[in-house]
Amino acid sequence: MRLSVIVPFYNSAKFLPRLEKTLFEQQKPREEEHTEVEVIIVDDASSPEEHCLLDKAAKRNDWQLITLTENVGPGGARNTGISAASGDYLVFLDSDDEFMPGTFEKLTDAVTETPCDVLLFDFSIIDGGKEHSYTVLPESPAQLDYVSTDYALAFARGGTCGKVYRRDFLRKHGLGFGTGVRHEDTVLTKTALAWADKVAYLPESLYCYQIHAGSLITDDSNSSLEASFQAFEQIRKLTTGRHPQEIEYVYIVEVIISCAMKFYPLKVTRSQARKLFLRFVADYPNWVKNPYLQKGGIRYRLYAALAQRHSYLGLLMLSYAETVMRKILGRGH
Numbered sequence: 600m601r602l603s604v605i606v607p608f609y610n611s612a613k614f615l616p617r618l619e620k621t622l623f624e625q626q627k628p629r630e631e632e633h634t635e636v637e638v639i640i641v642d643d644a645s646s647p648e649e650h651c652l653l654d655k656a657a658k659r660n661d662w663q664l665i666t667l668t669e670n671v672g673p674g675g676a677r678n679t680g681i682s683a684a685s686g687d688y689l690v691f692l693d694s695d696d697e698f699m700p701g702t703f704e705k706l707t708d709a710v711t712e713t714p715c716d717v718l719l720f721d722f723s724i725i726d727g728g729k730e731h732s733y734t735v736l737p738e739s740p741a742q743l744d745y746v747s748t749d750y751a752l753a754f755a756r757g758g759t760c761g762k763v764y765r766r767d768f769l770r771k772h773g774l775g776f777g778t779g780v781r782h783e784d785t786v787l788t789k790t791a792l793a794w795a796d797k798v799a800y801l802p803e804s805l806y807c808y809q810i811h812a813g814s815l816i817t818d819d820s821n822s823s824l825e826a827s828f829q830a831f832e833q834i835r836k837l838t839t840g841r842h843p844q845e846i847e848y849v850y851i852v853e854v855i856i857s858c859a860m861k862f863y864p865l866k867v868t869r870s871q872a873r874k875l876f877l878r879f880v881a882d883y884p885n886w887v888k889n890p891y892l893q894k895g896g897i898r899y900r901l902y903a904a905l906a907q908r909h910s911y912l913g914l915l916m917l918s919y920a921e922t923v924m925r926k927i928l929g930r931g932h
Contacts, residue, residue: 600707601635603686603766607676609643611694612652619660621697625704634707638662639683640694641676644669674776674783677759681766681775688718690763697807706763709743709801716795718763719746719755722806732804735761737896739802746800752792752845753891757785757853760806764791774837781823782830782853789849790837824865824875827857847883848891851903855879855886859902862911863918872911879906 606618622638640662642650650666657664665679677691688710692698710718719735735756740746764787769775772794777786792798831854838846858875861867867875879886886892887907892900905913 600688600711601637601686602703602707603680603684603689604636604638604692604703605677605680605684605689606638606640606692606694607643607673607680608640608645608653608694609670609673609676610645610649612645612649614695615652615656617697618692618694619656621692622660622662624700625698625702634703635686636703637684637686639680640664641680642666643671643673643676672780672783674778674786678775681769684766686766688763689766689769691759692806693759693808695809695811696760697809699805699807702805705801705803705805709799710763710765713743713745713797713799715745715797715799716765716768717751717791717798718801719751719798720761720763720801720806721804722760722808723804724808724810726810730807733760734802736800739800741802743799743801746798748792748795748798749842749845751795751798751800752789752842753848754895755788755792757782757788758808759784759788760808762788762791768795777830777833779826779829779833781826785853786830786833786837789834789846789853793834793838793841793846824858824861824867824871827854828878844890847886848889850883851886851889851892852895852899854882855906856899856902859906859914860918860921862914863922867915869911872914873909876906876909 604622625636638660640653640657642653642664644667645653654664656662663683665683667676667679673693681689688706690706706718706720709720721732721734721739724731724733733756736746736751736754769791774790774794775787777783831850834849835846862872887903892903895903902914902917905917
């Protein structure tokens with residue numbers, strides 16, 4: 600079994616010691632079976648100084664280094680890695696994050712035992728020194744097992760964390776990360792799940808997502824309401840009418856609720872809110888009747904209910920309260 604690990608890199612030299620450590624800890628093969636791993640680092644047009652440090656690290660660790668001359672963002676860099684990969688399965692790691700020791704063996708064992716197009720697994724987020732555990736699906740099996748593709752498509756978290764993809768499956772359907780700065784990972788997650796014949800789930804936390812000053816998740820400079828619409832439009836085109844109810848629910852979560860959650864951080868005006876409410880109905884006239892809506896968490900249902908009633912003040916107050924609570928709890932997401 601060959602596993603390709605794809606790492607986008609942009610001026611992240613200060614995290615190189617952590618990256619070297621987390622990848623080195625994976626390379627302790629069992630006597631009875633060896634997992635062959637290729638590490639592909641895609642330098643997304645870093646500064647010459649940063650590239651020089653990365654180049655030295657790549658040579659020390661026998662990483663495959665691809666250097667881009669123009670910055671294309673994390674999605675474009677990962678897509679370059681997909682094109683260069685030769686592994687049976689692909690997994691993605693951000694340059695400032697970590698895998699738990701033994702992750703590669705556990706992932707390759709899982710896809711060997713349960714062959715699939717997409718494997719989901721759990722992760723944790725380290726924010727301000729505090730660790731918060733997350734499941735990729737709200738309801739997961741007690742042990743490694745297959746899960747419904749419909750359920751996975753509707754409810755799986757859209758981020759890069761916690762997914763392994765079969766390389767030939769991605770290439771067969773021409774799937775990759777989105778082209779925007781925001782939600783590019785959601786584009787791949789949802790389109791891959793829409794096309795997958797088999798989805799498996801390993802209920803074990805194997806990825807540590809680090810939040811720190813400068814993380815994309817804490818940077819609002821590229822955040823906008825339009826970004827959600829643009830990402831979903833890519834999803835809709837790539838799924839070509841498959842799973843209509845599930846894709847509609849993806850719209851509810853990734854566009855309607857995502858936009859509603861930004862009312863306070865982005866200082867949405869009443870006029871902008873009115874246009875959004877009309878746009879939601881124009882895109883999906885019967886979205887409030889989606890059968891998955893009542894299966895979502897209470898937080899999502901509350902945002903959806905307020906959006907359904909065009910409650911501008913309600914959404915403004917709720918998004919403001921959530922912003923305040925995240926600051927109190929020290930959580931940037």
